[in-house]
Every structure is written in C-alpha cells, then in structure tokens.
Amino acid sequence: MSGITIDNVRKEYDSDAGTIRAVDDVSLDVADGEFLTIVGPSGSGKSTLLRMIAGLEDITDGEIRIGETVVNDIAPQNRGVAMVFQNYALYPHMSVRQNMSYGLKLTTDLGSDEIRRRVESTAEMMGIGDLLDKKPNNLSGGQQQRVATGRAIVRQPDVFLFDEPLSNLDAKLRLHMRTELQRIQDELDTTSVYVTHDQSEAMTMSDRIVILSEGTIQQVGTPAEVYAEPVNRFVADFIGSPSMNFFDVRLENGVLQGADFDYEIPSGLASTVEANRTAENLVLGIRPEHVSVDTEGEETVTATLDVLEHEGSDNYLYLSNGDTEWTVRVDGSTRFEWGESVEFTLPAEHLHVFDGETGENLVADEGATATTDGSSVTASVRE
Amino acid sequence: MSGITIDNVRKEYDSDAGTIRAVDDVSLDVADGEFLTIVGPSGSGKSTLLRMIAGLEDITDGEIRIGETVVNDIAPQNRGVAMVFQNYALYPHMSVRQNMSYGLKLTTDLGSDEIRRRVESTAEMMGIGDLLDKKPNNLSGGQQQRVATGRAIVRQPDVFLFDEPLSNLDAKLRLHMRTELQRIQDELDTTSVYVTHDQSEAMTMSDRIVILSEGTIQQVGTPAEVYAEPVNRFVADFIGSPSMNFFDVRLENGVLQGADFDYEIPSGLASTVEANRTAENLVLGIRPEHVSVDTEGEETVTATLDVLEHEGSDNYLYLSNGDTEWTVRVDGSTRFEWGESVEFTLPAEHLHVFDGETGENLVADEGATATTDGSSVTASVRE
Amino acid sequence: SGLTGGGGGQSTDSGTDGGGSSGDVEIDYWMYFGAQENKEMTQLVEEFNSQDNGIHVNKQSVPFPEFLNKLFTAVNSGNAPHVASYYGSYGRHLEPITHPIDDYLSDGAKNEYFDIAWNNLQVDGSTYALPIDIHGKALYTNDDVLESAGVDPNFDDWDAFSSACDTIVSDTESRAFSFINWKVGQAAFRAYIIALEQAGGQVVTGEPGSYEVAYDDDVGMQTAEMMAKITGEYGWDTSQFQSDAARVQDFISGDLGMFIAGTWSVNNFENEDGNLPEDLSFSFEKPFMFPGDGEDVAWCESNSLYFPKNANHTDAEKQAAVEFAEYVTQNNTLWASAGGHLPAAKSVATSSEVKNTDLWQKYGTIQTMYEMVTNKQVRYQPQTSVHINSDRFWGPFLDMYLQNTDVQSGVTASADALSQALNQ
Amino acid sequence: MSNADSTQSVLNRVTDRDVLRRIGLYAVMYGLAIVFFVPYWRMFQLSVTPMSVLSQGGFHWIPPELTFAVWQRYLLQEPIIYQWAFNTFLVASITTAIVLVVDSMIAFSITRLDWPGQGIILAVIMASFMIPGYVNIIPLYTLINDLGLMNSYWAIILPFAAGPLGVFLLVQFFRDIPEELEEAARLDGFSSLRIYARIILPLSTPILTALGLFVFIWSWNQFLWPLIVLNDDALYTLPIGVVTLRDVNALAPNVIMTSLALASLPLFIVFLLFQDKLISSVQMQAGTG
Amino acid sequence: MSNVETTGTRSPSRWERLFDRSTRELLVGMLFAAPYLVLFSVFLLYPLLKGLYMSLHEWNFLEPSKSTFVGLENYTRLLEDPAFWNALWNTLEFVGLTVPLIVGISLVLALGLNKELVGSRVLQFVYFSPYVLTVSVVGIVWAQMFAQGGVGTQYLGWLFEGSPLNSKFWAMPAIVVTTVWWQAGFYFAVLLAARQNVPARLYEAARLDGAGPWRMFRDVTLPHMKNALLFVVIASTIFQFQVFGQPYLMTKGGPVGSTETLVYYLYELGFQTRELGFGAAVGYTLLLILVGVSMLNYVLVGTNDE
Ligand SMILES: Nc1ncnc2c1ncn2[C@@H]1O[C@H](COP(=O)(O)OP(=O)(O)OP(=O)(O)O)[C@@H](O)[C@H]1O
Ligand SMILES: Nc1ncnc2c1ncn2[C@@H]1O[C@H](COP(=O)(O)OP(=O)(O)OP(=O)(O)O)[C@@H](O)[C@H]1O
Ligand SMILES: O=P(O)(O)OC[C@H](O)CO
Ligand SMILES: [Mg+2]
Ligand SMILES: [Mg+2]
Secondary structure, X not given: OOOEEXXXXXXXXXXXXXXXXXXXXXXXXXXXXXXXXXXXXOOOOHHHHHHHHHOOOOOOEEEEEEOOEEXXXXXXXXXXXXXXXXXXXXXXXXXXXXXXXXHHHHHOOOOHHHHHHHHHHHHHHHOOHHHOOOOHHHOOHHHHHHHHXXXXXXXXXXXXXXXXXXXXXXXXXXXXXXXXXXXXXXXXXXXXEEEEOOHHHHHHHOOEEEEEEOOEEEEEEOHHHHHHOOOEHHHHHHOOOOOOEEEEEEEEOOEEEOOOOEEEOOHHHHHHHHHHOOOXXXXXXXXXXXXXXXXXXXXXXXXXXXXXXXXXXXXXXXXXXXXXXXXXXXXXXXXXXXXXXXXXXXXXXXXXXXXXXXXXXXXXXXXXXXOOOOOOOOOOOOO | OOOEEEEEEEEEEEEOOEEEEEEEEEEEEEOOOOEEEEEOOOOOOHHHHHHHHHOOOOOOEEEEEEOOEEOOOOOHHHOOEXXXXXXXXXXXXXXXXXXXXXXXXXXXXXXXXXXXXXXXXXXHHHOOHHHOOOOHHXXXXXXXXXXXXXXXXHXXXXXXXXXXXXXXXXXXXXXXXXXXXXXXXXXXXXXXXXEEXXXXXXXXXXXXXXXXXXXXXXXXXXXXXXXXXXXXXXXXXXXXOOOOEEXXXXXXXXXXXXXXXXXXXXXXXXXXXXXXXXXXXXXXXXXXXXXXXXXXXXXXXXXXXXXXXXXXXXXXXXXXXXXXXXEXXXXXXXXXXXXXEEEEEOOHHHOEEEEOOOOEEOOOOOOOOOOOOOOOOOOOOOO | OOOXXXXXXXXXXXXOOOOOOOOOEEEEEEEOOOHHHHHHHHHHHHHHHHOOOOEEEEEEEOOHHHHHXXXXXXXXXXXXXXXXXEEHHHHHHHHHHEOOOOOOOOOOHHHHEOHHHHHHOEEOOXXXXXXXEEEEEEEEEEHHHHHHHOOOOOOOOHHHHHHHHHHHHHHOOOEEEEOOOOOOHHHHHHHHHHHHHHOOOOOEEOOOOOOEEOOOOXXXXXXXXXXXXXXXXXXXXXXXXXXXXXXHHXXXXXXXXEEEEEHHHHHHHOOOOOOOOOOOOEEEEOOOOOOOOOOOOEEEEOEEEEOEOOOOOOHHHHHHHHHHHHHHHHOOHHHHHOOOOEEOEHHHHOOHHHHOOHHHHOOOHHHHHHHHHXXXXXXXXXXXXXXXXXXXXXXXXXHHHOOOOOHHHHHHHHHHHHHHHHOO | OOOHHHHHHHHHOOXXXXXXXXXXXXXXXXXXXXXXXXXXXXXXXXXXXXXXXXXXXXXXXXXXXXXXXXXXXXXXXXXXXXXXXXXXXXXXXXXXHHHHHHHHHHHHHHHHOOOOOHXXXXXXXXXXXXXOHHXXXXXXXXXXXXOOOOOOOHHHHHHHHOXXXXXXXHHHHHHHOOHHHHHHHHHOOOOHHHHHXXXXXXXXXXXXXXXXXXXXXXXXXXXXXXXXXXXXXOOOOHHHHHHHHXXXXXXXXXXXXXXXXXXXXXXXXXXXXXXXXXHXXXXXXHHOO | OOOOOOEXXXXXXXXXXXXXXXXXXXXXXXXXXXXXXXXXXXXXXXXXXXXXHHHOXXXXXXXXXXXXXXXXXXXXXXXXXXXXXXXXXXXXXXXXXXXHHHHHHHHHHXXXXXXXXXXXXXXXXXXXXXXXXXXXXXXXXXXXXXXXXXXXXXXXXXXXOOOHHHOOOOHHHHHHHHHHHHHHHHHHHHHHHXXXXXXXXXXXXXXXXXXXXXXXXXXXXXXXXXXXXXXXXXXXXXXXXXXXXXXXXXXXXXXXXXXXXXXXXXXXXXHOOOOHHHHHHHHHHHHHHXXXXXXXXXXXXXXXXX
C-alpha cells in the first residue's frame, strides 16, 4: 500500500498534425488509501494520465513515484498496480477463474492451491462465486464488471486504477455498482485512482476530485469544495446537474446588470469582485437548486414559466425573461401554471461571479488552492 | 388532427418456441392533442403497440382507429402518422433537405416550391436551418435527433409516434431535448404517443402515462397519479428513482412486522389493508424521499449508515439494520458520519402496502382505474 | 464477334478476312496451326478469298490441345464448321462426325496427291479428307558437334550410330542423341514407331476396325528398352527435361548433337526475326540406324482437311468447302518454303518454288522427306477409332525415357490402356 | 492498424532486446517480400532478355543485354493481346453487372420482404455454397452445348453469375441495415422498388464495391471453363490466350514472359488503384465464412 | 394544422384492394427473386441433378438419347480404377502439403505486418498481389522458375538433380510452392484483419498481468484468431482440393501421373476421352468427398464455439 506522487508530468504524442500535448505539466499527490477521481470532458487527458501511472504509456517528461519508488522505467507488471478497463478487457476464451488467476500465476510464486483460495475468496466477496467456471461472454454487463474488478482485487495491488469502469452499464446498474465499488474500497482501503467523465459519479464516490481540461488540472478538492467553491467557470459548469445558470453581467455600483435584469449584491461581495477582477465583463453564476422562490428578500427577479418538468419529488422550472433563460429547481409539491410569472431571489451566499476574461471565480474562498494555468496543484486529503 | 382508439388489440408472433403474445388485449383511448407516454421494461410490448398504430406490424386481433377511420388495413403511409425512431432512421446518403422532403414528395401533391417552403420553415423552427445541405453522418446526435423530429413535423400528420427518440443521446443532451420536444408539442398540439423505458422521461413529459408489463397495461394515469398512487407493486417499483424501498412484512394488530423492524400504522390504514388483502404476507413500500429523519413521530426505525452519497444538493443514505437495507434521501446540508445510527419515521400518508400474492396496492385511492390482469383500461384525459 | 460469337453455320465473323461480295457462299474453317504454320495458312485463305469464285472462307484458330474436343462438341450441338484440319490418319476416329466427299471432288483429284497420302484418307472405301502435306520424323544432326567429335553423319547401322554417340559423349561437352524432341507423349510415340518397325515390330496387328495391341511383345519391349537406355545405360542423353522444348534449345546451342524431330521442326530453330541462326549448321538424315531387321521406314503424318457433319450445311456449301480444300492442298508452295513441310500434292512438291528453297537445297529437310516418300520409306500410324495420340497411351513412354518408370511396367501400362480403349 | 497505439507504447521502450527483435522482424518480413518478388522479377527480366542471351543458357539476375523488341511487338504490332484484354474486360464487366443487380435483388427480396418459402430458398442457395464449381463441369458442359451457347460469352457469364457468394454476402449485409430505415421509408410512402433502389442500394455501396471487385477479378481470371467453352481465338480471354501463346512460342521465354506480364498488367493496375478496397473485400468474404 | 395538405388518413388504393397484404408481398418478393432464381436453377441446380443422372449412365456424347442406364457401374469402375486412387492420393498429398504451408506463412505475414513497419503498404502489396494473377500466369512463370536456367533449379538444383518438375518426388512439392506463392496473400489478408480486430486493451491487461510476448500470443492473439484460422483452413482445403490449373500447365499430370489430381482426372475423362457418364461419376464422388470435408470442418467449428 502506498501513495502516488506525480511530479511535473507531461505526455506528448506525435501525430500527423504535429505534437499533441495530452497531459501538460501535471503534479498531484495521492495519499495512501485515498480514493481520487479524475474527471474531465472527452480528450482532456484522463486516460493518458492514468495509463502513465499504470506504465502503459511512456512518460515524456517528469516523474511518477508509487510509494518511494520512481516507476518511470519500471514495467507495468512490476509497479504493483491493477487496472479495471472500460470494456473490462476480460480474456474471452478463459473462464472467470482463469481470468482472475492469470496475473497471480504469472507474477507471483504462489502455489496453485493458494491461488485457488485467493481467487475463490475474492469471487465470494464480489458475489461471483458461482460464476467461476463461466466464460465472460455468458455473463451480464454487471457480472463482467464484477469479474474485472475481482481480477484487479485478487492481485492485492498497492494501487487500483479504474478507467471509466461503469460507463458500459445501464443507468440503474451503474448506480448500484457505484455503491458496491465504494463499499469495496472502504473495506480494502487501497489507494485508488478513478477516471470518469461523469461528474455525478465523481461527486458521489471520491475522497477528492481532480478536474482536468485540455491536459491541465483545473481544480483539486473534495466533492463539497468543488461543488461549493469552483475556482473557475469551467469547473462550475462541469460540476453539478443540471448545470449552473450563467449570465453575462457588468457590475455598476454594487448592482449586477444583466441583459434582462438588474440585481443588487451585498457590498462585501461587490468589493471582492472589484478587487480581483481583470476585465470589465463578468459572468454571474448560480445553481438551479440555489435559486429561491421564497420571495422574502427585497431584491427579486421575475420570469415567465415556459416548461415545468416533474421529476420524482422535484420540479424543474424553465423560465425566461427576454432572451435570458433560467433553470430553477423547486420542491415537487409546489404548484405552478404554464405561462405564470415567477418571482425569485438569488441568495448571496450561493452567488458566483467569474471574470469575463480569465474565467476565474472572483468570489471563491481561499480554501482549496487551485490555478487555471497548469502550474502545480497540491491539496490535502479530506479526513 | 384526431385521437386514437385502441380496442382489444392483441399481437402474437410466431417463433420457434411457440407463439409469443407481445401485446395482450390492450384497450386505450388517446385524446386529440394529448401527449401520451408508454413506459415499461424491455420486451414489455411498447414498440409493438406503437408499430401497430403506425401500420408497421399487422394487428392480430382487435381494432385501431385514428379519428373515425379503422386503420387495420390501411398502409402506413396512408394513416396520417409520422414516426420518430430511436436511431433516427435518417437516410444516410441523402441531405437533411432530402430527408425531410421525401415523404411530402411521395404522399402529397405539393409542388416542389411549396415543399421547399415547408421544409425550410420546419427546419427554422427546429433550429437546423443551416444544416439543410449536410448529410446526417456529419451531424451530432442532437442535430440528427432534430432532423428526425423535423422530418416527422414537416408532414403535418394527425399523429406523432415516438419510439425512444432520445435514448441515443447523452445525459445532458437528453435533458435538453426533452424540454425542446415538449415545447414543440405544446406549440403544434398534435396527438402524440411516446414510447420510452425511462420512467423519468415519462414522468416529466407526458399528459398521461401508460405502464406496460408483459404486453398488458398495468396502470394509466397522470404522472402525479402513478407516482403517488401506484396500483401495484410493479408500478411502484418502476416509477421513481431511486426505487421505492420494499420490505416483506406481516400485519399483526395494526403493527407491521418486518424481518428487522416492527412499525405500528394508523388503524384506518390497517383496516383498509385487512379488508382488501388476499394473502397473509404483505409488502411494505416507501419512497426514499418520503422517509423522514425528523424524528418527531413516536414510531421510529433505527439503522446504521453504510454509505453516504452526495449528489448535487441531496444526500443519499444507504442504511441497514440486520439484513434489511434502506435508501433514504435527505437534504444535502444534513451531516452524517459513516457507521452512525440513524433514526427515522415512515409517514403514514406515504406508506404503500401491497398484497404479497397479487401485488395489488391495498391502500391506493380509487382515483385511477386500473387492473393488473390485462382486462380493459380506460382513463380520462387530464386537463 | 459479339457475345454469341459461336453461332451456327452462317458465321458472322468478318474480322480477319477481307469481305467477299455479299452473294458469296460462306464457309467456316477451323484450324489448329500455330506460329509459322498459322501465318502461312492464313495467307492461303486470304489468297483463296481474293479470287472471284463466289466463295468466302472464315477461318478460326482453335488451340490444338482442345481441338478434337471442341470439334466433337460443335458437331454435337449443330455448330460444326464446314472444314476442319486434323491428322490424316484420324479418319476412323473422326468418321462419326465427318462426311465423305467423293460426290464433291473434282475429276481426277485423287491423282493430284501422292498415293500414300491419298490412301491414308480412305475409310471403308470413301474419301474423308484431303491432305495438305506429308510430314515425317528423321534425324537432325548438328554438324558442328559431329565435326568436333570427328564423326561422320552417315549411319548405316546401330553399331556405327552407337559408336558415334559414344565418341560425341567422350570427346565433346555435348550430349550425343535425344530420342524425342518435345516433352510430350506424342513425340515419344512417333519416334518409337520408327524404331519399332525397324526392329520388326508393330504397334497393332489386324485390320482397321479390329486392331489388337502388339507392342507389348518381345520386340516392342526390347525397342522400349533401347529407348530407355539412351538416357540410362548409354548415357547419350539426360533424363531431365528442363522445359517442354528443351531439346530443341539444346540442339541449337550445340549442347546436343542429334535428335529425332519432324521436318517442320526447323520452324523452331528460327530466332526473333524469323530467320534460321546463321551460325547453326545442321542436316536432316534418314533415321534408319535403329537395330533389328525390320523395314527401313519412318513415321509420317498428313495435316489434312476434314468436313464435319452439320445439318445446316447446304449442298452448295459442302461443294464450296471441298473446292476450298482442293485449292489449299494443291496451291500451297508456301507450306513448304515457309512451313517446312513436304506438300502432299505431287506437282507442288516438285515445283521449282519448292525445290529452290534453302530447306530443299541447303538443309535438305524437304528433299530428304521427298526421297523417303517416293522410296516408300514412310508409313502412317494405325488408323484407329480411338484418339491414339493421347498422353493416356504414350505418357508412360515419356516416363520410361525420363527414367521415371521401368520399361516393363511402362509398356504394360501403355498397352493395357490402349487395349482397353480399342475394345470399348 | 487499430491497435497501433498499444504496440507503439510497447515498442517505444527502447531496450536492446526490443531493437534486436525489431531488426529480426524487418529481416523476416523483407526477406519474405524478396522471395515473393522473385517470380515478378524473373517475368520482367526474361521478357527483356534477347534470344541471343537466352540461347546461351546460363543464369542471370540482370541480363547483360536488354531488348524491348518483344514488348514492342505485342504492344504495337500484334494487337491480339488488346483483343483478348477487351474480351476479358467485356466478360468480367457483364458478369459483375449481372451479379450485382440480380444478387442484390434476391437478397433484398429475402431480407426485406416477407413471403412464404423464402427461408427454404435461402437455405437451398446457402447449401449450394458447398458445391465446388468443378464438380458440375461435365453436366454444365452438356447443358451449355444443348442451349447452343458454346463459343459464346454467355457460356462463361451465366454459370458464373449463378454462384451463391454474392447472395450470401448481400443477405448478411442487408440484414444489418437497420430496419427502422426501411420503416421510415414506408411511412414516407416508398414502394418496395423505391426502397430497393433509393435506400438499400445506395447504403450498400461498400459491400457492392467489394463484391463487384471480387467478382470482376474472379471472372477475369477464370481459366478452365473458358478454355473448354471458347473455340475462337478472336474470342479468347487473356488467361487462355496466353496459354496458347505459350504453345506457339514455347521456345522463346522472352515472348512468353512478355505476354504474361501484359496479361497481368490490367489487374495489377486495378489492384494498385483499389488495394484497400480489394483487401477489405477479401476480409468481408472471410467474415461470412 | 387545419389548413390544406395535411397527411391525413386515406382510403386503400386499387392495388391494395385487389390483393391482400401477404399476396402483395409474395408477388413483389417473387419479382425480385426471380432473375437470380432462374440463373440458379438453370446453371447450378439443374446441372447438379443432371450430373447425378449422367453418372448412372454410359453417356453417349453424340447422341445422348442412346445413352444406356448402367446403374452404379460407373462408380464401381471408379473404385477399381487405379488412376482414380492415384489421383485421390495425389490430391490429398497436395492438400496436405499446401494447406499447412499456406496457414503458416499467411499467419507469419499477418502477425509481422500487424506491427507498424516502414513500407508496410509495399509489403502488403507484394504479399497479396500474386492472388490477383490468373493461374495461367502463375503456372507458366513458375514452370519457368523450375526449368532450365530458372531460379529454382539454379539455387536448389542439387536437391532434385535438374528440374523438380521431372521428378516423381519433387514435382508435387514444386506445385505446392507455386500454389502457396499464389494463394498465401488471400489468407494473409484475412488473418491480418483478424489480428487487427483483437482489442488492444487485452494486451494491456495481459501486460499488467505480467505476460510476455509468447504468452500474449498464446493467450490473447491465438484465441482471438481462432475463427479466422478455421476459416483459412476450411476455405483453403476446399479450394485446394480442386487444384487443376497448376498441374495442367506445369506438369500435364506427370511425371508418371505423380501430379494427376482429381479435377485433372475429371477433366481428362470429360474433355479428352469424352466418357461423360464416368466423368460425372467422378464429379459426384468429388462432391461427396468435399461435402464430407466441409461437414468434418463444421463439426470441428461447432464443437469449438462456446
Ligand atoms: N496514442 C495516441 N496518439 C496520439 N494522440 C493520442 C493518443 N492517445 C490519446 N491521444 C490524444 O491525447 C488526448 C488525450 O486523450 P485521452 O485518451 O487521455 O483523453 P480522455 O480524457 O481519456 O478522453 P475520453 O473521455 O474520451 O476517454 C486527446 O487529444 C487524444 O486525441
Ligand atoms: N418480429 C418479432 N418476432 C418475434 N417476436 C418479436 C418480434 N418483435 C418483438 N417480438 C417480441 O415481442 C415482445 C415485445 O417486444 P417489443 O419490441 O414491443 O418490446 P419493447 O417494450 O419495445 O422493448 P424494448 O424496450 O427492448 O424496445 C418481446 O418479447 C419480443 O421478443
Ligand atoms: O483452374 P483454376 O484456376 O480454377 O485452378 C484452381 C487451382 O488450381 C487450385 O489450387
Ligand atoms: Mg479515456
Ligand atoms: Mg422497443
């Protein structure tokens, strides 16, 4: 068991169109036993980073350590890592048992009895004890997922690597397997790096989240931190569903002036913005669930209800005034009529104001250190 | 413009393993201008029913009327229906314009100028005006979806049929397109039958929902009705996410006795159950969002927190006592520790008790008429 | 020709020949000639067509290996041509698919040809074909090789011949003698007949129509042994055949002193320009050096013109076909001067155009052939009703010569196959 | 090379062993390529070697003298090769056209229309897949003879077009065209003919190209059957034409090799132009096997 | 939407009223199927049946009506004909030598070319291109290669003393080599595709599991290529069973019948001696053998599929 240290790591691919910088100067510490999730849109370099840790890609520049050992030149099978792939990468012609014992046979000196024992107990733990003699093709997606995870677990590695392990499952099963993977990680307490493009997966599973974009780290922090205090507009947009509402605004005398609304904000907030901003134009952000239809504050915005969506115990309101559109989440029991005017407030503690040029969050607390320009990021692990 | 009447319709397929009854004696009225959704698990007969309306499948038995006309023997193109398919079924070798105008060319006497005009105005309305000369393969999934919908709209049919039109889109886009489709339907006010296996889609979009299982109708009703008053356990389980919690219980002297808990219920409720039940064993159901951790009632259940999932502004608690597992939704701001004991109540107005044998909801109000045995179902349209 | 180029009697083919006038009788003519012979026959046909005689001939080349087969099919399907070339001694084999022409021949036609050639074309008293030539096999000697070994090419008997061969082998780099010229059963068959008859044996006994195989007797066996020893014990020739025509190649390059080959083989000596190589000096000797006390006769054959059956052919066409055949067989000096054959028509054979060619004068191939014919030193192969030249029968002889099989079983296999075929 | 990325990353780790392995790989692959290339070289080399050199015997990789006389002869003076090439082209094109039209029609009928007995018919056609072409030649020969098709191109074209390969390939492919597409078309008012011509055929261009190339090449290269049914050298196709040239010119390797090279040239050009298509058509064929 | 030209329900057309739906489908279906079905029945099915009929007769080529029924006599004669057994044996020898060589070489080529090599397109061209040659070109070129002054005799002459085509022992191997050169490219292309379809992730998983190159080949590559390899074996077996062109052009079946194969034998009977009834019996026997071979193969494939 050991942590991972990633030090100024870069990865470049040569392609016909020139050099592609897939991972750009990334530094990151993963603590021993931590469950770290890397999220980001497609092509942001998540897989590349993970595969460098695994040893499946060369490291162009920088250093990766697992525990105390620099692994740059160590072959994958000797790094003490195990990986779970998106398509599971199970050997289709081998039984589940053979799939699980293959790595043990090749990389350890364990006797076949011992291997058998270990495979069987792992299979028990994964709930696939009765599938050991089946071929992967005869298993359901969820079962295959369990086998792939079991194959990683049975090797008792120092580090688990997951590359979108759940994305081939359907929605219900995905929810279920999330919980299951978390339970297992809680139990084994093995350092895990988990790649996904699904922010809700990242939010629900991880100790900490790394948000990548175009090969550079945007923010590192606990789920609560990145949700509540996104360092920039990219993170704010990426995390949370439905997405945060964004509006182009200017700030005049403590009043945010949008295209179709004006909104006065507390003077403390206004002065923080003034102090930090680099550009005239700003972006106001607020999450749908933070907009408040309790019209108790004096400062309100009014908009017309276009569509009401009823989902489970919530209602989503799609409102508009002029060309400005608002998404608002309210309780399912609240009644609204189509075409009705809805009045609402924007609670100051949930307001985000981003710089129009740099995209930086001008009002973020200084809790999580983060940058948008790819220089090093370190964050302590949440307890 | 016209409603649809489905009268004791049955569909059987011959297969090697004998006759498959894909749709079993279904009766249903769809009002003029209504947006009706058919949901159900895979293989429940949703597509088959829709395709019989379209004329793509023969009707084994029964009668389908569109407006006043019996359409059983009318060719698909002459039924005045237009359909949007799951994979869009765009002609890949034709431009968007050709895709949209082909049906008009073949089934109407419109001149090519008129067709051009109609195609262009529909394309404008769908926001694909600038894509008219592209081939479908060069479009994104969402754009293809718009083209497919546009192709249906341009024909100005009496009835729209949708077969899982959004299931090929990714989560965010799917949410967005839902809203868009609703807007369009509001605008055109054309009778629509919409098939999906995603209950949340059904809940958010429809005037009424039909829940199918194994070819028979389980319940027909507004989203609110089927959510609040599921007629049987199947519907209760199928509608809502995460699913309702179910527990095998017995009722002794007004006390529900589960494997790991006892819970006393109001006597009115208990006597309704007693009056309706056919079996000794019962199933208690309550939705995660209805479990209350405000421990103000005197009757409480206590369980240990296994996993806490933080999603957006909500927390999901996965609790257990003994072998009984509970899923509970609480507000995101509530703090809980792993391993903590949580005490909660089950509000009587949200309790469902199902018959252990028939699965029928023993405490459902008599609002929506529905049966579980495949006999005819009629429901009036919500205004 | 289009997709249905075959067609019936009224062929639509017009590519190669200038058009006759539209009222002409159209005649189809199939021939298997290749290389030089093809050119000359084409020229003869053109010559004939250019005459104003109301007949137009459309010729078609059909490859030799498939010729018989195609002819049978064509007759069978009612598409047969009016005239087809084939060997004169095949009258019996072709009799079911050809018709006699005695009613159509011009007066005295019989007397135009050497008797031996004419008689060969008679089947049960009817004339079935007209002969173009008489071609035979004899002994080619490469004079440079013989000279450098100090050997005189006049061999009267086997002893003289053997010692000459031994001398060549011992005194030069060259091999002495090859029994066959081409790697094909038919070549072995034709050379074997020469040696067999000189040894007093016969291929078959009895009359046409009731032949019995005879070469599986002692004489036949001994002759076959002699043949096999040439590449074996005697060491005069190698049992390797590097390509079908390798012996010809070896002869020209001086790697081989002598071989048995046909009059027409000179065609194969020509270089790219169609001339005989200047540095090649050779002669063509009568092949009467084989052991035994049989007759001194050599094998001969005639390219001939047959008249396939076809219900669509009119009498006028049949008449025209014979007219054409008479013309081609009686006006073919080219066939000698360029083709290397002795024409079967006496007057052509002895015409000055023929006698003045190098082949008559300098190399003596045609002259030697003429002498053998007039001295009655040539004989046709038996007129069997089976396709006697087939590799089925003579492949074993080739194999014996190449030391691939022993003589006993080779002769037996060959004789059995032929007997079986003759008795069917 | 879809998995180049993985191989790449494996091979990038430059160690001595990898370098050695790579050198070995190149040696084997290029060594085999050279061996494979030898017959081509010999064909070309002999075609430009004059008889004077050839009749000396002896062996050369590079002839001491060159002549393009024979090439000139066949390219400029004796047009017979052009005639044969044209014939072959005609036969191969017509065969290909018939196969594409007729096979796609029945494949459409079987996969996209619904009528009783289609299963049985398909089964019979598929079963005939097991019947090797040569088994039938004798009865087929008598049939062609009876039909009066001897010495005509139909004798080559029609039996070839009756083969089940195209039906097999197209049935597989058509089955994979989403049914929704056809249903959408039916709702749009397409007739069956229109669905076939406007939807199925345009969508099948990859498989039709592959099948077409394949049939074209097979038909172009047919040997035994044209040898049996064609009589007239003006009607010959290249493959049998060159064999008769050999019989006539058996002595002159340069002449024979030139004719062979000329006979191979057209398909070589086709291959150069369509290398990827052809190879993928081979692979498609295997995919059905 | 109340205005003109909406796509409303219409009444059935005449064609719809005349025939019910299934009749219409049948008519249209047959219309599309007919052209091929005619070709198929006339030029494939009919000859197949006629072949059976002919094989039971002593067939008179010139006058088929005079053919006599002989029952199974042609077949019994066949079984007693040493030439048949010789041809069968030669064919088995040819197939037995050719198929393993083709499989081996095409596998080597496919695996090698799967790596990224400089010039891989050229290599692919060289390996595959012989396949587009006609057998007459292949046969004649290779006959030259094995003839006097040919490459084969020049460098390997010591093996067979002169030309292998003259040797009872070496003639068949020479034909085999020729065939491998001609055909390997086809199967190479098939196997290359199969190799490229092996998911790259599996190699990564195997790397993490500690597998070396041999293990990866044995445990990942081979199992994935199994079906393609089986196709190659089956297809090449069936195709090579019908070898004709090469012996026809290179050896005429010799020396001493050592390269006379079944189809060659069939060809001689049918088209040289015109014993059509007997030839048809040979054809049917060949068919039975090949169907047997396919069956055997299908059984093998069947038991191997999970
Ligand atoms: N082998 C390669 N050669 C060249 N470029 C590559 C290679 N692998 C990845 N890239 C490029 O590197 C960048 C990062 O790719 P990577 O696969 O790490 O993204 P990702 O975040 O995992 O995306 P996804 O969510 O789609 O899996 C992309 O621009 C990609 O095109
Ligand atoms: N053409 C057919 N032949 C035989 N059985 C069929 C056919 N089409 C559908 N079925 C069967 O009919 C039943 C209902 O199928 P249907 O496609 O209507 O289900 P569905 O509810 O649309 O499912 P899904 O959500 O998977 O699309 C299934 O059991 C299916 O197997
Ligand atoms: O006559 P071909 O060209 O079909 O030849 C078939 C081959 O000889 C089989 O190896
Ligand atoms: Mg990735
Ligand atoms: Mg469906």
